[in-house]
Amino acid sequence: MKSPIFVRGEGAKLVDSNGEFWLDGASGTFNVPMGYGNEEITKQLEQGVSLPFLSSPFVARQMEEVVSKLCELAPGDLTHGSARDITGSSANERAIKAAQKASGESDVLSLFLSHHGQSSWMTAISGNAYRRRDIIDSRSPHSLKVPAPYCYRCHFKARYPSCGFLCVESINDYIEYASSGSIACFIVEPVLGNGGNIVPPPGYFEQLRKLCDERNICLIADEVQTGVGRTGYFFGSEALGLEPDMAVLAKGLGGVGLPIAAVIHREEYDVLESYEHASTGAGGLLGLSAAATTIDAVSDPEFLADIRRRGEILGEMLEELSHRYRVIGDVRGLGMMWGIEMVDPDTGAPAPELAMSIIESAFEQHNLVLRISRPPNRGNVIKVRPPLVTTEEELEQIVLRIDTTLAEFTGTQRKAQHAIGGL
Numbered sequence: 001m002k003s004p005i006f007v008r009g010e011g012a013k014l015v016d017s018n019g020e021f022w023l024d025g026a027s028g029t030f031n032v033p034m035g036y037g038n039e040e041i042t043k044q045l046e047q048g049v050s051l052p053f054l055s056s057p058f059v060a061r062q063m064e065e066v067v068s069k070l071c072e073l074a075p076g077d078l079t080h081g082s083a084r085d086i087t088g089s090s091a092n093e094r095a096i097k098a099a100q101k102a103s104g105e106s107d108v109l110s111l112f113l114s115h116h117g118q119s120s121w122m123t124a125i126s127g128n129a130y131r132r133r134d135i136i137d138s139r140s141p142h143s144l145k146v147p148a149p150y151c152y153r154c155h156f157k158a159r160y161p162s163c164g165f166l167c168v169e170s171i172n173d174y175i176e177y178a179s180s181g182s183i184a185c186f187i188v189e190p191v192l193g194n195g196g197n198i199v200p201p202p203g204y205f206e207q208l209r210k211l212c213d214e215r216n217i218c219l220i221a222d223e224v225q226t227g228v229g230r231t232g233y234f235f236g237s238e239a240l241g242l243e244p245d246m247a248v249l250a251k252g253l254g255g256v257g258l259p260i261a262a263v264i265h266r267e268e269y270d271v272l273e274s275y276e277h278a279s280t281g282a283g284g285l286l287g288l289s290a291a292a293t294t295i296d297a298v299s300d301p302e303f304l305a306d307i308r309r310r311g312e313i314l315g316e317m318l319e320e321l322s323h324r325y326r327v328i329g330d331v332r333g334l335g336m337m338w339g340i341e342m343v344d345p346d347t348g349a350p351a352p353e354l355a356m357s358i359i360e361s362a363f364e365q366h367n368l369v370l371r372i373s374r375p376p377n378r379g380n381v382i383k384v385r386p387p388l389v390t391t392e393e394e395l396e397q398i399v400l401r402i403d404t405t406l407a408e409f410t411g412t413q414r415k416a417q418h419a420i421g422g423l
């Protein structure tokens with residue numbers, strides 16, 4: 001796919017050097033929740049331009065402000081934290097180090113299909129490492145992956161709710177027979193993002209919490225994708241009934257793509273010395289100031305309620321497509337975080353090539369940017385994740401463009417396409 005040269009943006013719209021309007025159905029790399037050309041945030045950034053960076057001891061107050069805003073919004077008893085990371089990968093590492101140090105235990109539990117970053121360590125613990133483990137020796141002896149709550153393709157071929165949460169129950173066996181017996185933490189995405197936009201069924205996190213409590217395991221919510229309003233709640237944990245001991249935020253925290261990551265946690269995990277986890281560029285003033293403004297804007301209850309309202313509309317429109325196209329096996333999501341699982345209509349097998357072709361075609365013909373989930377044999381989920389500020393009209397337009405592309409691939413009639421202003 002040949003990339004256009006984008007020269008400006010407005011909300012979910014991007015304008016290329018030929019003056020053509022595009023719609024971004026992927027929020028950049030899921031890190032532009034406040035959309036393009038957001039004046040509220042860019043005004044703040046202008047003020048920071050003369051001092052884009054100060055060493056961490058001199059930005060302690062700004063970091064504290066970001067952390068206390070996050071703690072105030074977080075579910076459960078998360079009262080401490082830091083905003084001293086740049087990437088989600090390193091923030092996840094910070095969280096795991098703290099869990100290991102606080103407990104004196106070693107192993108890290110994670111889910112099949114999970115994605116926690118691309119550093120060697122995070123590649124090692126991700127259950128969906130694509131082909132990254134082929135080229136680097138990043139197999140951690142302390143990593144243990146367990147079945148995901150992927151009801152559409154249940155690992156146990158069971159059905160919810162009569163399954164009795166076998167995916168949680170089986171974790172006891174994994175710990176008993178496959179771990180070192182020393183478990184420091186369980187890291188989990190509230191919605192498995194890169195693994196296929198997998199939304200756990202109701203009650204899953206309650207069961208998982210119970211298991212972690214019984215076994216004294218620190219439960220870490222990797223909110224790198226689900227945090228900052230993506231699900232219609234500030235924290236995805238809140239939407240899914242997850243009460244974590246720690247939460248990790250990155251991607252959307254900088255509002256318009258500025259790199260900043262944070263970890264918040266219960267007091268007992270406040271154990272790391274500054275020399276045990278740090279990086280030079282972390283805590284830049286631009287990122288901190290963008291984060292503070294983004295948190296204020298996204299946490300507005302009316303804004304969150306409106307994301308939920310628009311998210312429901314988006315879900316209904318995608319669901320409607322699934323009734324007309326047999327190549328859609330499942331539609332799942334919430335808020336501005338949806339996935340369309342493409343399948344072979346006769347066998348139900350994952351159809352990754354079809355998903356990729358649809359994304360390419362949408363890109364080339366309809367000026368719509370979408371992304372796909374990554375596992376080599378299961379990269380069959382098209383992700384629909386526009387900025388949180390995407391209007392209802394723009395959502396309709398996104399779905400219409402997917403509809404048009406699907407119709408071309410399946411030879412089906414489609415609705416007439418109406419362009420909206422500027423598109």
Ligand SMILES: Cc1ncc(COP(=O)(O)O)c(C=O)c1O
Nearest residue numbers: 087088089115116117224225250
């Ligand atoms: C759930 C999740 N965790 C962690 C990461 C890693 O974040 P980063 O790319 O900022 O290192 C990602 C990135 O895609 C992610 O989706």
